[in-house]
Amino acid sequence: MNMTICDAIMEEASETASEDVEMEEASFVEDIDPRITGADSQTSIEELESFLADPDDPAKKLQVGKDLLRGPKEALKRCLRENLDVIAWRHEDMAGIHPKISCHHLNIDLQFPSHRQKRRPLNLEKYEVLKEEVSKLLQSNFIREARYPKWVSNPVLVKKPNGKMRTCIDFSNLNQACPKDSFPLPRIDQLVDATAGHELLSFMDAYSGYNQIPCTRRTRNIHHSSRTKAFIAIRSCRLA
Known part of the structure; x- marks a missing residue:
């Protein structure tokens, strides 16, 4: 009976210690990842x-x-x-990447039929945000007006942590028409082993790059969105 009680106490102490270690590790990761996830924007360290x-x-x-x-x-x-x-003071001042260096091309299965999504209504607030976004993209020459498109995708507006709206596009039908990647994703233990021997762990990435990769002429005729009163063809895609 005494051995059972001791074993239970030791097991509980071990679980508590394990939880403390996990909390310390999580706190450590938060300390070394400076990305701002809240509504407050990042400010400069110095004045x-x-x-x-x-x-x-x-x-x-x-x-x-x-x-x-x-x-x-x-x-x-x-x-x-x-x-x-x-x-670059404005988007129009950006020279961009020459198509001969890098260009986005969709590997669409020709046997897959084209699809036009039914237009989804937006409330007045989102509609005004979408109109403003379309005007900026047209002015920057990132998109152009399209006529009689065979592929049409709906815009999706998502609220960001700072309260503003992020304009996205539902390309689920295009994803279904593209062949799936045939290579397996790396296992987590392989990723951990690959970090052995390195002193620094960096979380820096390109999570805020948009409209930087030009699309091929054929791909532009597929990337269509029913934005506001006209169909829009995308000239360049985001850098993920």
Whole structure:
């Protein structure tokens, strides 16, 4: 009887210690992953100082560290003013990637019939957000108006943690028309073994890249969305 009680106490203590270790590990991962998941945006560690980069355009302002010494600060400002042509102030200023270097192509099964999704109604709030997003994308030349498309997908608006709306597209029918990947996903133990011997663990990724990979001409005629009052064809896709 005494042995049973002792065994139960030892087992409970072992489970408690294991839970403490898991909590410490989770806390450690949160500490080394600086990604902001809440509604608050990430702010700079040091105080910044704004300055006019282009005297001919009051809207072009840049920021440098306020605590920099006078000499390095003026040298940095001078360097930025001399290289304003490499800064993209608007989406239209981005040169983009040449199609010969990288281009997105959908491997659609030709035996699969094209599909036009039935248009899903949006409430007034989402409709206004979608109209504004379409106007910005048209102005940036990321999308174009399409006529008589065979493939049509619905837009989906998802609320972000900061309260704004993210515009997505339901490409589920296109996914069904594309062949599945034939290679297996890596096992978690293989990923863990691959990190052995490395001192640093980085969580940096490209989770905020959009409209950076141009689509081929044939793929543009498949990526259609029924946005607002017209059909839209996508010229470039997001970088995932």
